[in-house]
Amino acid sequence: MTQLIKGNTGDWEIVIGLEVHAQISTHSKLFSGASITFGQEPNMNVSFIDAGMPGMLPVINEKAIEQAVRTGLAIGAQINLKSVFDRKNYFYADLPQGYQISQFLDPIVGKGEIILDMPEGQKKVGVTRIHMEQDAGKSLHEYNPKYSYIDLNRAGVALMEIVSEPDMRSADEAAAYIKKLRSILRYIGSCDGDMDKGNLRADANVSVRKPGGPLGTRCEIKNVNSVRFLHKAIEFEAMRQVEIIESGGTIDQETRLFDSTKGETRTMRSKEDAHDYRYFPDPDLLPLEITQEYVDAIRASLPELPDEKKQRYIDTFGLSPYDAGVIVAEQEYASYYEALVKVAEPKLAANWMTSELFGRLNKLGVELQDSPIGASAFAELLALITNNTISGKIAKDVLDKMFATGKSASVIVEEEGLQQVTDTGAIEKVIDEVIAANPDKVAEYKGGKDKLFAFFVGQVMKASGGKANPAAVNDLLKQKLS
Amino acid sequence: MTLRDLTLAEMRDGLKAKKFSATELAKEHLDEIEKTNAHYNAFITITREHALAQAAQSDAKLAKGAGGAIEGVPIGVKDLFCTKGVLTTAASHILDGFKPQYESTITTKLWNEGGVMLGKVNLDEFAMGSGNLTSFYGHVKSPWEKDGKALVPGGSSGGSASAVAARLAPVALGTDTGGSIRQPAAFCGITGIKPTYGRCSRFGIVAFASSLDQAGPIARNVRDCAIMLNVMCGYDPKDSTSANLAVPDFEKALTGNIKGKKIGIPKEYRPDGIDPEINAMWDKGIELLKSLGAEVVDISLPHTSYALATYYVIAPAECSSNLARYDGVRYGLRVTPEGGGLTDMYEATRAAGFGAEVKRRIMIGTYVLSAGYYDAYYKKAQRVRWLIAEDFRQAFEKVDAILTPTAPSAPFGFDYKPSNPVEMYLNDVFTVPTSLAGLPGISIPGGLNKDGLPLGLQLIGKAFDEETVLGVAYALEQAIGFTAKPQKLAGAAA
Numbered sequence: 003m004t005q006l007i008k009g010n011t012g013d014w015e016i017v018i019g020l021e022v023h024a025q026i027s028t029h030s031k032l033f034s035g036a037s038i039t040f041g042q043e044p045n046m047n048v049s050f051i052d053a054g055m056p057g058m059l060p061v062i063n064e065k066a067i068e069q070a071v072r073t074g075l076a077i078g079a080q081i082n083l084k085s086v087f088d089r090k091n092y093f094y095a096d097l098p099q100g101y102q103i104s105q106f107l108d109p110i111v112g113k114g115e116i117i118l119d120m121p122e123g124q125k126k127v128g129v130t131r132i133h134m135e136q137d138a139g140k141s142l143h144e145y146n147p148k149y150s151y152i153d154l155n156r157a158g159v160a161l162m163e164i165v166s167e168p169d170m171r172s173a174d175e176a177a178a179y180i181k182k183l184r185s186i187l188r189y190i191g192s193c194d195g196d197m198d199k200g201n202l203r204a205d206a207n208v209s210v211r212k213p214g215g216p217l218g219t220r221c222e223i224k225n226v227n228s229v230r231f232l233h234k235a236i237e238f239e240a241m242r243q244v245e246i247i248e249s250g251g252t253i254d255q256e257t258r259l260f261d262s263t264k265g266e267t268r269t270m271r272s273k274e275d276a277h278d279y280r281y282f283p284d285p286d287l288l289p290l291e292i293t294q295e296y297v298d299a300i301r302a303s304l305p306e307l308p309d310e311k312k313q314r315y316i317d318t319f320g321l322s323p324y325d326a327g328v329i330v331a332e333q334e335y336a337s338y339y340e341a342l343v344k345v346a347e348p349k350l351a352a353n354w355m356t357s358e359l360f361g362r363l364n365k366l367g368v369e370l371q372d373s374p375i376g377a378s379a380f381a382e383l384l385a386l387i388t389n390n391t392i393s394g395k396i397a398k399d400v401l402d403k404m405f406a407t408g409k410s411a412s413v414i415v416e417e418e419g420l421q422q423v424t425d426t427g428a429i430e431k432v433i434d435e436v437i438a439a440n441p442d443k444v445a446e447y448k449g450g451k452d453k454l455f456a457f458f459v460g461q462v463m464k465a466s467g468g469k470a471n472p473a474a475v476n477d478l479l480k481q482k483l484s
Numbered sequence: 485m486t487l488r489d490l491t492l493a494e495m496r497d498g499l500k501a502k503k504f505s506a507t508e509l510a511k512e513h514l515d516e517i518e519k520t521n522a523h524y525n526a527f528i529t530i531t532r533e534h535a536l537a538q539a540a541q542s543d544a545k546l547a548k549g550a551g552g553a554i555e556g557v558p559i560g561v562k563d564l565f566c567t568k569g570v571l572t573t574a575a576s577h578i579l580d581g582f583k584p585q586y587e588s589t590i591t592t593k594l595w596n597e598g599g600v601m602l603g604k605v606n607l608d609e610f611a612m613g614s615g616n617l618t619s620f621y622g623h624v625k626s627p628w629e630k631d632g633k634a635l636v637p638g639g640s641s642g643g644s645a646s647a648v649a650a651r652l653a654p655v656a657l658g659t660d661t662g663g664s665i666r667q668p669a670a671f672c673g674i675t676g677i678k679p680t681y682g683r684c685s686r687f688g689i690v691a692f693a694s695s696l697d698q699a700g701p702i703a704r705n706v707r708d709c710a711i712m713l714n715v716m717c718g719y720d721p722k723d724s725t726s727a728n729l730a731v732p733d734f735e736k737a738l739t740g741n742i743k744g745k746k747i748g749i750p751k752e753y754r755p756d757g758i759d760p761e762i763n764a765m766w767d768k769g770i771e772l773l774k775s776l777g778a779e780v781v782d783i784s785l786p787h788t789s790y791a792l793a794t795y796y797v798i799a800p801a802e803c804s805s806n807l808a809r810y811d812g813v814r815y816g817l818r819v820t821p822e823g824g825g826l827t828d829m830y831e832a833t834r835a836a837g838f839g840a841e842v843k844r845r846i847m848i849g850t851y852v853l854s855a856g857y858y859d860a861y862y863k864k865a866q867r868v869r870w871l872i873a874e875d876f877r878q879a880f881e882k883v884d885a886i887l888t889p890t891a892p893s894a895p896f897g898f899d900y901k902p903s904n905p906v907e908m909y910l911n912d913v914f915t916v917p918t919s920l921a922g923l924p925g926i927s928i929p930g931g932l933n934k935d936g937l938p939l940g941l942q943l944i945g946k947a948f949d950e951e952t953v954l955g956v957a958y959a960l961e962q963a964i965g966f967t968a969k970p971q972k973l974a975g976a977a978a
Contacts, residue, residue, distance in 0.1 A: 054809040056579070057566045057588060059723050089805050091853070095826055100808020150826075152813065280853035282862060285694035287724050425852055436816040445627050 005132035005172030006213065009244045015213045016240040017220075018176050018206060022183060023161050024193040025137070025201040026069045032160035033060030033103060033350060034135050040199055044142070044153035052158040054098030059286050062087075062166040066160040067292065069192040070110050070134050071300050073162060076190045076307055077129055079114025081297050085133075087287045092281040096139035096152050104163075106281045109133035110290065116166075116186070117309055118178040119327045127179050128167035137161050145420040162193070168207065168217070173236040177229050180442035185308050185331050203227045208239045210247070214382065218243070223267050224258050225286035239267050311336055328356050334371045341377035346384035354384055358401055366405075375404055396468055398421050423470045426478060429462070433482050436461045447483060455479065487512050490558055490650040492708035493646050495654055499546055499556040506542035506556030510535045511715025513558045513624035517602060517652050526637075526647040528563050528621045529571050530603040538600040553715050555598030560647045560656035562696055565591050565699075566688040570601075574690040575609045575619035578837025580817040588688025589720045590657065590699050597715045602653055606643030609839045610807065611664055611692045614911035615896070616642025618841040626672050628895055630935055634972070635895040638668030638911075644702045645672040649970055655703040655712055659689060661696045662795050663891075663915025666927035670890035670940020671701050673929045673968060675961070676702040677709045680948045681922035682727035685720030691806040693799040694725070696919050698718065706928060706958040710734035713950060729948060736890030737951035738958040743777035745956060748883035752788035753914060755892070762889045763938045765930040769887055772963040778956070781883050785875040790868050790944045791917040796909060797852050797865035797921070803842075810837060844905060874922040880946045885956045888914050890927040890940030924950045926957045929966040938968065956959060 006013040006136060031166060034051035051058040074081050086108040089101040111132035118125040139157035143150050164183065170176045184202060184442075187193040195202045206228075209220035223239060226232045238260075243253050257276075258267040283289075308330045315326040329339045329352060342351040359380060363373055383401060386392045392400060392415055403414045423429060436442055436458060447454040462475050487509055490498065498504055514532050519529050535558065542556035548966030559890030566572050566584040573579045587595075595601070608618040615636040616624040625634035626644040627650040637646040641658030645668035648656050658665040660678035677700050684699040691697060701712035714735060719728040749770060754763060770780055812818035819832035838846070852861035879886065892913055902908045916924040923944055930941035941960070945953035 053814060055566075055584065055586070055815070056574070056582070056809070056870070057584075057686075057688050061722060061724050091805050091808060093808065093811065093830055095811075095813050098809060098814060101805050101810060237662070278855045280850065280855075280858075282801060282805070282853055282858070285725075286691075315653075477640045 004213070005174065007210070007240060007244050010248050013213055014210045014240070014244045015453055016171060016173070016236065017168050017209045017211060017217060018170040018173075018236060019220075020166045020170070020179060021205040021207070022164040022166075022180065023203050023205075024073075024164060024187055025135075026066045026134070026160040026162055027191055027193055028063055028065045028069065028160050030063055031158040032063050032066050032134065034158055036158065038159050042155055044151070044155060047155040047156065052098065052154055054100070060103060060284070062287065062290065063445055064161060065419065066134060067110070067290065068300060069160075070132060070162055070305065071292070071297055072467060073164070073187065073192045074111030074114060074132055075297070075301050075304060076186050076192075077114035077116055079129060079132065080112035080293075082108065082110055082112055083292050083294065083297070084108065085110040085290045087134075087284045088281045089284045090135075092143075092277045094138070095150065096141045096154070096157065098139070098154065100156060102136050102138065103284055103287070104135035104305045105133035105226075108134070108289075116179060116182055118175060118182055119323065120175065120178060123177060125178075127169040127175070130162045130165045130167055132162050135161050135163055161200070167210075168220075173233040173240075176206065176236055177233045180229050180232060181331070182308070189305055189307055189333050192304065197227050197229070199229055204232055206232060206236055209253070210240050210243045218247075219255050221253065221255065221267075222257045224257055224270060226260050231260055231262050234262075234265055235267055238265060242267065315339075315352075319343065319352070321352050325352040325356055332370070334369075338370055338377045338380075342381045342384060345381045347388050350388065351381075351384055357378070358398060362401065374408060375401075379404065379410055386411055386415060390422055390471060391415065391466065392420055392422050393472060396422070420469060423466055426474060429466070429470050429474050429478055430482075432462050432465045433458075433475075433478055436465060437482060444483065455483070458483065488516060488654075490654065491704055492554070492654040492711055495557050496711070497678065498685050499542075500551075502546065505549070506539040506546065507536065508557060508598060508601070509559050510539040513602055513653060517647075520650065520652065522647050523628070524625050524650055524652070525622050525881060526605055526624050526643040526650065526652060527560070527603045528573055528575065528606050528643070531570060531601055534570065535600050538595065542598050542600060554594070554711065557599055558602045558653055559599045559656070560602050560605040560644055560653040561591060562607055562641055562644050562657045562659060564607060564659055564692075565657060565688045566690065567591055567601070567604065570604065572604065572690070574611070574840070575607045575621055576810075576837065576842070577620040578799065578817045578833070579690075580717060580837075581813070582816050584688075586688060589685035590689070590716050593715055593718070594657075594686075598610060599715075604646050605656055608642065608664075609695075609842050610795055610803070611659055611661055611917060612803070612841050612845055613639040613642040614663070614667060614908055615639050616646075616668070617898075618839050619907075620839060623898060626895060627972035629673060629971040630897060630937060630939055633897055635859075635876060635897050635937070636671065636900075638671030638895065640664040641668045641676070641702060645669055645674060645676070648672070648702050648704060649674050651973065655701055657699060658702045659692075659697055659699050660915075660919065661692050661698075661799060662919045663912040664942065665700045665702055666915050666925055666942055667891050667911055669927040670929075670938065670942075671895035673702050673938030673966070673970065674702060675706055675709055675926065675928050675957075676700060677713065677926040677950070677953070678919070678924060679713060679950050680924045681715060682725055683713075683717045683731075683924075683948065683950070685718075685723040685726050687720055687722040691802075693802040694806060695802060696795075696799060698919075702876060706926070706954055706961050707735065709926065710738060710954050710958075711749030713954075717950075723847055727948065728792035732887055732951055734950060734954055737955040740959050740962060742773070742956050742959040745778045745885065746781050746883040747773050747778050747950070747956065748781050748783035748879050748886040749885060750783050750785045750788065750879070750888060752785050753888045755913070758892050759894070759933075761894070762892060762939060766887070766889050766941065767931075769930055769941045769960060770962070773887065773956075776959050776963055783879045783886070785872075785879060785917065787868065787871045787875050788917055791920055792909060792913055794865045794868045794872065795912070795916040795920060796848070797861050798869060800845040800849035801853050801862050801865075802849065804846045804853065807838075807842070807846055810834065812837075814815070841905070869920045872917055876917075876921045876923060876944075884945075884952050886944040887928070888918045888942045889912060890942040890946065894933050894935065894937040894939055918944050923947055926952050926953050928957050928961050928964070929968075930964065931966065932968055936968070936971070938966075
């Protein structure tokens with residue numbers, strides 16, 4: 003939904019486009035055989051090619067091509083059978099060749115789109131293009147006051163740059179876009195989406211305008227590496243721009259950095275300082291040509307994607323779009339869920355998974371894949387609810403005990419005698435005791451105070467230690483009190 | 485007559501027949517190189533130990549009747565090829581002290597087939613030049629002289645050509661970007677071939693202009709070039725522009741029979757004001773081809789006059805990017821001004837490390853790729869390059885090979901001072917179109933001018949048809965019967 007900023011001169015609309023850099027999941031770099039293993043000692047993953055040694059030549063990593071095509075297909079994009087690698091020329095100490103090999107005019111993937119599930123409904127965000135490029139190395143300034151050190155482990159690592167249209171209108175939409183994109187990338191295995199390791203990072207182009215008016219001047223916020231920071235950076239930047247314009251200033255097109263500790267953006271370089279990258283086709287590489295058969299084979303190997311899976315859950319399991327959306331967001335969630343519905347009622351399973359299970363995991367700060375309660379253990383608990391062995395209320399206590407003890411649901415129910423009482427004789431006995439103990443309330447109820455029915459239910463449940471079957475209690479109470 | 489006067493083929497056969505050993509051969513060359521290098525300056529690095537170790541291995545193999553295609557043959561290596569553990573300079577100050585930890589594909593192939601490295605030979609800095617006048621390691625002298633004064637050997641493979649002409653090596657590796665093998669071969673009265681772009685791997689060759697650079701041999705005759713090409717050519721998965729094609733036995737193409745071959749004579753290669761002796765030498769070549777039974781056909785390559793301008797946009801553009809890696813950060817020269825930052829280091833290192841011609845080309849290249857100029861220069865040059873290639877494609881529908889002069893003049897002296905850099909660039913006017921089209925071209929001695937200086941004839945072939953180029957060149961070489969020796973050698977003998 004468009005998030006309007008209330009300014010002194012009226013409402014302002016935020017316009018956002020994102021350039022996401024996703025590290026392509028491969029074993030080696032884009033143009034060399036060097037490993038891309040994370041967390042190595044500096045300069046351990048460096049070939050002569052990555053170090054820009056004289057006479058060294060790039061050779062394309064075929065796995066990277068396949069992953070870029072997979073990604074394009076997963077967002078319904080056009081795949082370009084011919085694409086070209088260009089050189090983007092600039093000097094920096096962590097760029098050994100003095101140029102980055104990237105795709106400029108002819109990227110491998112053209113227009114596609116990503117569908118966001120926003121609270122008010124679906125929103126489509128256009129993807130302009132996806133191209134492949136090399137990552138740069140890293141400059142380390144903190145070890146010596148006089149010198150900088152260079153770590154080339156990342157130099158030459160394969161990246162996809164996924165460029166969106168300026169279609170987003172709020173920080174929420176930008177956050178949803180990143181999450182959805184990340185989900186798709188992880189489904190198809192083309193990027194692990196690990197933002198902590200810098201394997202997925204975003205540049206945000208932000209401008210403001212009067213709703214429906216002409217586009218304002220944009221600023222680019224570089225290298226934001228978490229969804230939360232992206233949200234903050236966009237909100238800060240939009241407010242900054244509104245304040246400048248409303249106080250009579252103009253926005254300078256520039257590149258800005260987000261300072262996560264101060265929660266603000268600041269100038270990195272102005273347009274005047276912008277590099278002239280002198281792009282030209284890399285003469286060390288021939289144009290990249292792939293065949294339609296190659297593309298079709300990759301298409302046939304794609305897994306069920308989040309949007310397809312979500313629709314299937316809605317259609318076959320009757321889930322709400324919201325629950326379905328939460329469950330399909332991660333492939334691990336979906337496979338956990340699919341294990342549950344083999345034994346449990348699908349809607350019950352969805353509710354219990356997204357509220358009770360995720361709630362408890364959140365408190366522990368644990369991801370589902372590291373959950374102490376596996377899918378079969380959780381499914382057993384749900385089965386006990388479905389077959390009326392325990393009530394939902396008791397089941398929540400059982401789940402807590404499962405987390406605490408690691409015991410299975412049936413063992414806990416057995417050990418603690420929590421089986422639901424469905425024996426009408428036993429329930430009748432309790433009801434009779436409750437009626438006998440509250441003659442005045444019975445009189446009031448019979449005198450027309452219907453609301454007291456809930457009081458009797460509560461008393462019966464309490465007396466049965468919560469084990470009485472609630473439906474049976476309702477039926478019998480109605481008979482006895484009539 | 486010494487062992488050094490033998491051709492590569494004669495050395496190969498003599499070694500196999502155990503008439504002499506690889507060690508004798510290497511020693512004789514090394515002694516002469518060490519004795520004369522102060523004069524010729526053809527070698528930047530002489531690798532005596534290395535050569536003798538390789539020669540000893542060759543002798544061991546030869547003794548067993550084993551060994552590769554060029555087992556025990558001494559070779560000079562242009563100092564643009566990276567050689568593991570051996571100083572590799574590209575004749576530039578900026579690569580000071582650079583000893584690669586890897587070996588180029590081409591040199592690897594040579595050593596696998598038994599080649600013996602005598603040393604690294606001089607060149608124009610980063611192969612940019614036509615007279616071997618831009619090397620940080622000084623000028624190279626040709627053994628050819630005029631009025632008792634040494635002449636330039638041509639460039640950029642000037643050290644290669646001078647060494648082979650001066651009998652310091654039977655053969656040397658060269659590279660050719662716009663004529664850097666063919667023009668020095670012509671200037672030194674010897675033979676050099678640039679094969680089709682993609683025939684020889686560029687892996688491990690210090691890059692000048694990647695879409696044009698191509699390795700090739702410089703030798704004293706066509707057969708020796710063919711033998712070298714047999715070893716050098718072939719697909720290399722480490723070079724994405726290398727052609728995955730079978731390599732024929734080039735020596736078998738030297739039949740001497742060119743009856744019925746159609747040879748094109750492009751009318752655009754007789755520009756106004758050219759030295760009439762060049763035209764006369766060319767005409768003599770044409771007559772000899774006719775006498776050999778070839779059919780001579782007049783052809784037109786209409787975009788020839790744009791080739792030089794096109795080349796001097798594309799080659800500098802690529803060089804400006806290829807040479808960005810020489811920044812003082814990882815290897816070679818580093819100049820750090822006191823109190824300066826990264827940019828200061830870049831500026832000081834590159835200012836001190838590159839010579840004037842290299843700087844000029846980096847600046848031209850940077851300019852033609854800049855925003856606002858890219859379309860007018862680089863993009864237009866790429867289009868003209870396509871037109872030039874198309875000229876050749878159409879011509880080769882009618883002919884099997886094309887004969888032209890190699891260079892527009894005879895070799896010049898060190899007192900020659902061009903009025904501007906473009907005048908020097910004109911040396912490449914006949915070789916650059918072939919480079920832009922990626923075609924194979926060979927230069928063979930066509931004869932001597934009135935000053936007794938060698939002039940070269942160039943044969944150009946279809947892409948990947950080095951066989952025809954070599955076959956026609958061989959027949960023509962036999963007919964010309966060029967036997968002249970450089971004045972410096974004649975003087976020494978006297």
